[in-house]
Amino acid sequence: MSSAGDTATDAKTQPSETPATTSTNRRQPFGRGFLDTISTGWADRPESHPPRREQADFAAARRAAVSAAFPGQRLVIPAGGLAQRSNDTDHPFRAHSAFAHLTGWASDAEPDAVLVLEPQDQGHEPTLYFRERADRTTSEFYSDAAIGEFWIGPRPSLAGVASELGLATAHLDDLQLDDDDLTVGHDPALTRFVSELRLVKDEYEIAQMRLAVEVTARGFDDIVANLPGVIAHPRGERIVEGVFHQRARSDGNAVGYETIAASGPHACYLHWTRNDGAVVPGDLILIDAGVEVDSLYTADITRTLPVNGTFTDVQRRVYETVREAADAAFAAARPGVPFRAVHAAAMEVIAARVAEWGLLPVSAEEALDADQGGQHRRYMVHGTSHHLGIDVHDCAEARREMYYDAPLEPGMVFTIEPGLYFQIDDLTVPQELRGIGVRIEDDILMTADGPVNLSADIPRTADEVEAWIARLT
Template sequence: MESQAPSDTTDAAVPTEPAEAPRATANRSTTPGSEAFRAYIGSGWAERPEVTPAPRAQASFAAARRARVSELFPGKRLIIPAGRLKQRSNDTDYPFRPHSAFAHLTGWGSDSEPGSVLVLEPTADGHEATLYFRERAGRDSDEFYANPEIGEFWIGARPSLAQVAGDLDLPTRALAEVDPLLDEADGETIILREADPAITDRVDAARMVLWDDTDGDRDPEDHEDDDRLARDLSELRLIKDDFEVGELRAAVAATARGFDDVLADLPQIVANARGERLIEGAFYTRARVEGNAVGYDTIAASGPHACILHWTRNDGPVVPGDLVLLDAGVEVDSLYTADITRTFPVDGTFGETQRLVYEAVLEAADAAFAIVRPGIRFREIHAAAMAVIARRTAEWGLLPVTAEEALEAENQHHRRYMVHGTSHHLGLDVHDCAQARRDLYLDGTLEPGMVFTIEPGLYFQPDDLTVPERFRGIGVRIEDNILVTAGGAENLSTAIPRTADDVEAWVRRLSAR
């Protein structure tokens, strides 16, 4: 990685720090500060054409989403920050990803600017939306060359206000202009608290000072309205619009190609002592080629690691005769992500017990999918899968009670081998809509446009003495992404091989290339 300061130490002038120098660089900065340098670096640049793009496809959908939020909060100023860069170590940061609610309401995805703020200002007939962000600085400014966090010499070209306004079909203003709105915040201002703690602190401080006594006994530290905004923005994403469904299809298709990439690399993967890392790397390459990144840390779990539900260390070998559980999803540039799991035999053939377990999990997944249609409750999907899991584990003699007894709420013995849930909503977040109310999520009724996973599994830990030795160390999960339609449901990931026979043929075909 390049040093965070120019290396020229021959300038006789005493260096001066730019007004907004990045953290932890002041003690080693060698940025020239002479007037001659400033004049020279700020001159001699070609004119850059200002091209204002036509609105992106998502712009009209984002406008419709903002209109729905406006209806929920009449007369209230709404502040939805994008968030800021998050420190990884010292003066290096994680790649920026805006808060999902901000992306949902603006249409700005992987190309969004850190620190941006969306404000919905109340009007007589709704709200006027404005996007505040820090546009590019001129080449005659210190920022251009001396600030590695935002300077274009360091991170590349940044957009102008006019370009973003045209791209998102949304009025834009300089970021500094949002300051008065933050400093005059009171009970009529509502903020998405979790998105940007620094902005939230400013709003809270303003509320303490400016709270109108006519509001009675309301406590400025009462965040009920803020919490309702977070909840409503989460619930707004429960039903996907046509644009969102299209992006999820694209994410699933890219993920399918990523799985193919992994299988094609199996000979190299098996030959490496940390083959799981090669699986992770092969999939990540596809995610970067076709999207923004992965939607979550890839689980590349081989052998007994497949029994660890969130195994992301991915540092183990991939051994012929074992199974690999690969749970991965491509996040496309709009930030919608797939979430798919396939379990496959390293050498292309399931062992007898491996196939027995695999087919039980597939049966559970198919049973859950079979009941999906508008009008059923979300929790019924899990119940359908668990009925199969309980029956099969009872048949194998693993339970101290019958399947029927295990399914009773006070028992649940079969859950020892599958402690996680069967489904979660999917979208901008891999676990989307997480702040929605229980009666709209777990106890909610399915509606067309909902997208979620179905992902039963069975996990027999290597040291689990309740199961015969032949089961120990086997972990299987099969996960698909499901769209509720007017007439039932569509499995968006059904093109990725699912049956045991198809998976075997898939592995043999691709790994033999």
């Protein structure tokens, strides 16, 4: 699975041994017979010109917006390269989000590709550079495990990608970069702009978000249907993760982030991804998971389930409080309302309820004071909402005034995800609450008429969750 690099000479003239420079001692020498015949005896493979992709026109409009913001400047948007996992193995490649957004090239994008916007008298001329296919006419075909088609299968051609994306393409070897180029990831202004460009989704992006939620819902159904097997395994959290991953890979590209399958006290750890614990009847299991579809858009959904199918009275009280907070946040979300108001609405409910339960040393009103309060945040330290799209935490490079302090607009997609977490060793809460963690997370599309819960079909209320488990197990 390793690459020896572009070290071979032409197949018909290479000496009958491996190149001197190699990254592994596993390479074996090639005999003269192999070298003389490897390029012959293959059927013709006609050059294909696939139809233009649906997302190509949307990507062109996004590039036009970037062009207008940076007149006369050469702009460089890299896809990024392979990241080493260990020794000679790599992580699966995923293109940089800005690159995918501005090209329309997503799950099948090539490592090390680069989009360049060349300044013209009017606007920019885009060119997509990537390494041309290492087919049977090249020595890399058999000698380079990273790009050779004998190793990894057919790779896209320059002409084929140009046809699909409506972009001029060129070989990566032809790319020359200058010190004056503005490059995403290096130039703060360009990096910020391409992030803020995703704050309001276009028609294609919204359709992809709906698809990601739809596939994710099927993944949650799979988990519920497999609860008996989950409970039976000593590391049931891993079974939850694996069941969801199967759906993500079969119906999408991958998971959009590492699945959180947090049972019992693990649910109180906000980013529990170790997923090595048992799933025990009587406990709750918090599952935070999202499918990334082939366009790279991802859902981000959390449901908290009673493992044995029925909430205890205490679990139900905590669960319904979190749902109350989520519903309050949803009610506060309207076009023109500052994004931060969504969090504030959820916090009002959380502070009021934990004060009622006697968990605060001050009143709910005092806890909500921006300067002197915050005592309730012990039990919900994270925010209520973040933008969602081609990244699970989309638009992360945006300025605060364009993100938390900005008004909500039609086309924005964001999460609502309040929670309550009472850690197992928290002496500020009664014993009956310790080890209970609940989060409910939905994906919200803002429209001109108000918010739409894209994940509303996944059971949310305590009664709906119990009926869901009874129906599928």
